Amino acid sequence: MAMMQFELVSPERKLASVEASEVQIPGAEGDFTAMPDHAPVITTLRPGYLKVVSASGTEEFFVTGGFAEVSSEGTTVLAERAYTRADMTPELTAELVAEAEAAHKDAGTDASAKLVADMASGVAL
Amino acid sequence: MPNLSDLKNRIASVKSTRKITKAMQMVAAAKLRRAQEAAEAGRPYAERFNAVMGQLAASVGSSEGAPKLLAGTGSDQTQLLIVMTAERGLCGGFNGNIAKLAKAKAQELIAAGKTVKVLTVGKKGREAIKRDLGEHFIGHVDLSEVKTMGYANAAEIAQDVLSRFSAEEFDVAKIYYSKFQSVISQIPTEQQVIPASFDAPEEGDAAASTIYDYEPSEEGILADLLPRAVATQIFSALLENGASEQGARMSAMDNATRNAGDMIDKLTIEYNRTRQAVITNELIEIISGAEAL
Numbered sequence: 161m162a163m164m165q166f167e168l169v170s171p172e173r174k175l176a177s178v179e180a181s182e183v184q185i186p187g188a189e190g191d192f193t194a195m196p197d198h199a200p201v202i203t204t205l206r207p208g209y210l211k212v213v214s215a216s217g218t219e220e221f222f223v224t225g226g227f228a229e230v231s232s233e234g235t236t237v238l239a240e241r242a243y244t245r246a247d248m249t250p251e252l253t254a255e256l257v258a259e260a261e262a263a264h265k266d267a268g269t270d271a272s273a274k275l276v277a278d279m280a281s282g283v284a285l
Numbered sequence: 286m287p288n289l290s291d292l293k294n295r296i297a298s299v300k301s302t303r304k305i306t307k308a309m310q311m312v313a314a315a316k317l318r319r320a321q322e323a324a325e326a327g328r329p330y331a332e333r334f335n336a337v338m339g340q341l342a343a344s345v346g347s348s349e350g351a352p353k354l355l356a357g358t359g360s361d362q363t364q365l366l367i368v369m370t371a372e373r374g375l376c377g378g379f380n381g382n383i384a385k386l387a388k389a390k391a392q393e394l395i396a397a398g399k400t401v402k403v404l405t406v407g408k409k410g411r412e413a414i415k416r417d418l419g420e421h422f423i424g425h426v427d428l429s430e431v432k433t434m435g436y437a438n439a440a441e442i443a444q445d446v447l448s449r450f451s452a453e454e455f456d457v458a459k460i461y462y463s464k465f466q467s468v469i470s471q472i473p474t475e476q477q478v479i480p481a482s483f484d485a486p487e488e489g490d491a492a493a494s495t496i497y498d499y500e501p502s503e504e505g506i507l508a509d510l511l512p513r514a515v516a517t518q519i520f521s522a523l524l525e526n527g528a529s530e531q532g533a534r535m536s537a538m539d540n541a542t543r544n545a546g547d548m549i550d551k552l553t554i555e556y557n558r559t560r561q562a563v564i565t566n567e568l569i570e571i572i573s574g575a576e577a578l
Contacts, residue, residue: 167329169329169330169333170436171330171331171436171516171517172326172330172435172436173326174326174329187500188500188501189500189501200496200498201497201499202337202497202498202499202500202506203499203501203506204500204506204510227337227509227510229333229337229497231497236333238333238337240436241436
């Protein structure tokens with residue numbers, strides 16, 4: 161099977177760098193799956209789970225925002241904050257939702273309201 | 286002739302100073318390693334981010350409706366200087382050098398008739414420039430409680446800066462920090478964050494010639510990413526600063542330890558000479574006393 165390089169980096173560290181056969185990305189305009197030779201795309205992300213299928217199995221990461229770049233060389237996801245599935249304890253999910261709500265209270269815009277909704281539905285999966 | 290017990294005390298006190306500086310040096314060395322690792326780990330993100338921003342900025346930046354964060358407000362009358370230093374001293378010229386650079390630039394700007402505002406991060410730099418630029422202070426970020434510098438800290442600073450920008454408090458923002466070159470050399474650096482400037486992708490670069498599909502749109506992505514770019518730049522600067530601080534402290538403490546060692550050697554020689562002189566004196570007294578009989 162064709163493989164591509166997948167990288168997930170957050171500002172603080174590199175979370176994953178693997179050969180993947182497919183990556184499910186929660187794009188701002190909707191989820192999509194990047195496979196090798198996918199057309200080059202740059203998209204922003206909404207909060208949600210990112211699924212990476214590689215030779216060693218399927219891994220899931222939760223991303224809070226950022227952007228993804230799909231090019232001929234591979235897929236790079238730059239996430240503001242990223243956690244592995246195992247990190248996602250109920251406390252953390254509650255904290256993330258609370259943070260989004262607090263931000264919405266401050267900003268009060270449609271965009272921040274959408275973030276709250278996305279965060280709530282994203283962590284529920 | 287200094288008296289013996291004074292010298293002894295002196296030697297003991299310098300010895301304990303040396304112990305302290307030695308310990309500080311070792312602590313700084315350990316922290317430096319960690320800070321360097323953190324700076325290293327943060328690099329891929331910043332690099333990819335800037336590469337993408339460079340592409341986007343190149344294609345959108347010149348158009349009419351480019352966001353203000355990229356195109357600027359069209360004026361450079363009010364300048365915000367974000368001076369980032371350490372929370373602690375005893376690290377050689379680290380804080381002083383950054384403060385000196387910021388001070389020089391601020392004076393240049395004031396001389397040119399611009400309005401200068403200063404935001405300080407880290408209390409040492411604040412103290413250093415308070416006398417000259419105190420009346421220009423508009424805020425301070427305290428990081429003394431922060432053990433490990435996280436992206437959240439940078440995001441907070443960026444949030445503050447951005448809200449000031451949207452309130453039209455300033456036109457141009459620059460950050461001052463120290464770039465980590467090596468343990469013995471840290472370079473005070475000035476970097477403009479608002480309006481953002483990115484290196485345009487090089488001609489013939491494979492990534493640059495790829496035509497991307499942008500979702501939602503180039504402008505939409507840019508609007509979403511520009512605030513993050515500010516946070517990213519501040520974060521890399523904080524990491525560089527962290528490594529620089531520890532490097533500067535390490536070499537300063539290394540020097541201090543060596544100086545203390547030299548001092549102990551000198552004092553010990555003096556102590557021995559004095560002791561010998563006292564003994565000789567006593568002998569002469571005894572002998573001359575015996576001869577007199």
